[in-house]
Amino acid sequence: MSDHDDPMAELRRQLRPYEDKFPSFAGLPQEGLPRSEITALVEALAEAEKPRWSDGFASGAVYHGDPEHLAFLNRVYAAHSQSNPLHADLWPSVTKFEAEIVSMTARMLGGGHASPEAPIVGTVSSGGTESILLAMRAYRDHAIERRGIARPQIVAPVTAHAAFDKAARFFGMPLVRVGVDGGYRADLTALADAVTEQTAVVVGSAPTFPHGIIDPIPQIAEIAAERGVFCHVDACLGGFILPWAERLGYPVPPFDFRLPGVTSMSADTHKYGYAAKGSSVVLYRGNELRQFQYYALADWPGGLYLSPTFAGSRPGALSATCWAAMLSLGESGYTDAARRILETGARVRDGVTAIPGLRVLGEPLWVIAFTADDDLDIFQVTENMSRRGWSLNGLQRPPAVHIAITLRHTAPGVAERFLADLRESVDEVRANPGVRTGLAPIYGMAASLPEDVVRGLLGDMLFEV
Numbered sequence: 001m002s003d004h005d006d007p008m009a010e011l012r013r014q015l016r017p018y019e020d021k022f023p024s025f026a027g028l029p030q031e032g033l034p035r036s037e038i039t040a041l042v043e044a045l046a047e048a049e050k051p052r053w054s055d056g057f058a059s060g061a062v063y064h065g066d067p068e069h070l071a072f073l074n075r076v077y078a079a080h081s082q083s084n085p086l087h088a089d090l091w092p093s094v095t096k097f098e099a100e101i102v103s104m105t106a107r108m109l110g111g112g113h114a115s116p117e118a119p120i121v122g123t124v125s126s127g128g129t130e131s132i133l134l135a136m137r138a139y140r141d142h143a144i145e146r147r148g149i150a151r152p153q154i155v156a157p158v159t160a161h162a163a164f165d166k167a168a169r170f171f172g173m174p175l176v177r178v179g180v181d182g183g184y185r186a187d188l189t190a191l192a193d194a195v196t197e198q199t200a201v202v203v204g205s206a207p208t209f210p211h212g213i214i215d216p217i218p219q220i221a222e223i224a225a226e227r228g229v230f231c232h233v234d235a236c237l238g239g240f241i242l243p244w245a246e247r248l249g250y251p252v253p254p255f256d257f258r259l260p261g262v263t264s265m266s267a268d269t270h271k272y273g274y275a276a277k278g279s280s281v282v283l284y285r286g287n288e289l290r291q292f293q294y295y296a297l298a299d300w301p302g303g304l305y306l307s308p309t310f311a312g313s314r315p316g317a318l319s320a321t322c323w324a325a326m327l328s329l330g331e332s333g334y335t336d337a338a339r340r341i342l343e344t345g346a347r348v349r350d351g352v353t354a355i356p357g358l359r360v361l362g363e364p365l366w367v368i369a370f371t372a373d374d375d376l377d378i379f380q381v382t383e384n385m386s387r388r389g390w391s392l393n394g395l396q397r398p399p400a401v402h403i404a405i406t407l408r409h410t411a412p413g414v415a416e417r418f419l420a421d422l423r424e425s426v427d428e429v430r431a432n433p434g435v436r437t438g439l440a441p442i443y444g445m446a447a448s449l450p451e452d453v454v455r456g457l458l459g460d461m462l463f464e465v
C-alpha cells in the first residue's frame, strides 16, 4: 500500500512534512548553534508555511494577516517581550492593558446596560478554550458553594464548542447536550427540559463553530433566568463581528449583556479582534462571579499568591499586542472589516448554494458550512479542495465542511477562486464515483473511532520527535 492509499500514512505525511527536510533535535546540541543559523531555520519554516494562510487558502486561522498590521503587532510584542503580569509591580503597564482590553470588550458587548451593582467585569485569557474553561469552573464552584449542588451540570447544545466538553471532563461536571432544530439552532424545548436542580449554567453560541449559526440567545437567557441558573454566551467567534454586523443592518438578534439573563461571555481577541494568537476575554456580570474564577493562596511559604487564570506566569507581550490591535482598529476599523467579511460571506454562501449537489446548512452569515447530496461524498470534495491548497474544516453529524471567512478572503479574486476550485472538486468526485483518497476515509470514520484510539494515534503523531 503506498502512502497515498493509506490514510494514516497520509495523515502523518501532512502533519510532519519536515521529517526529511529540516534537521531535528531530540536533545540539546552540545554547543549552542549560531543565532544566524537558527533564525535562518525559523524563517525558512515560516516562509514555507506562509503562502497558504497569507493567500487566503485557510478557513479561519489567520483573521487579519495584512503585512503592515503584522509588523505593527510584532513591534509592540518586541517592546514587551519580557513582561509578565504575575509581577504586577514590575509591569503595571500590563495591568493597564488588560483592564482596558476588558473594558473595551465589555462596552462593545452591551456592558453599558448592566446595573451599577453588577457591572460587567472580566479577565484576559490565552484563548477561547481557556475563557470557556474559566467560566465553567467559576460556575461549578459557585454552584457547589452557594447552592449546595454536589455535581453541578452544564447544559449545552450539541453544536457548542468542544471546549465545553473539555471543561466538563476537567472539572467533573456532567455535560447535558441537547439537540438543534432544522436551522441548526439550539432546540429550546429540549434545552428547557434539560435544566434541572443540578444545572449550574446553560450555554448558547453566537455563532457556533461548526455551522456559524447564532443560537436563540434571548430565549436561552430567559429560560436560564426563569429557572434561576446562569447563562454563558460563547461569542468566541462572533464577539468582534456581531456588534458591527448589527450596526450594518444584518439580522442579528440580541446576544450580549443587553439581555439581563446573560451572565457571562467569551469573546476572542485573537480571532476577529485581530490580535496575535494567544488572547481572549472572559466577561462576567458582577464581581462575585469573577471572584470564583480567581485563585488565591495566602499561607504559602512562597508568599501571597494570586492568579486570575489557569496559568501562573503569562506573556504580557500578548496583552500589549491585543491592546494595540484594538486601539489601532477602533470602531471604524472593526466595522469596515466586518462589512468586508460579511459581504464576502454572502458571496460564498450564494456561490456554494448555486453548485448543484451542495447545500448550505442553516442561514449563516460568514462561517459557511455545507453538505452534499447523498450521491456526492462531501469528504472527497474536501480532500480534492486540500489538493488545490485549501485548508477547510471537516464536520460530522451531519458530514459537512465549513469555511470561516476572514479578511484574507476579502482580497480580490479569493472568494471566486474558492468557488471555482469547489466546482472543480465536485466535478472530480462525480467523474470518479466511489473513489476515496487522502484523508477522506478518516473524516468519514472519525465519529466511529473510540476516543482513546484518537488520543493515542494523533497524540503520538503530533508530539513525538
Ligand SMILES: Cc1ncc(COP(=O)(O)O)c(C=O)c1O
Pocket: 127, 128, 129, 130, 161, 163, 205, 207, 208, 209, 234, 235, 236, 237, 268, 280
Ligand atoms: C465558537 C467557538 N468557541 C470556542 C472556540 C475555542 O477557541 P480557541 O481555539 O481560541 O481556544 C472556538 C474556536 O474556533 C469557537 O469557534
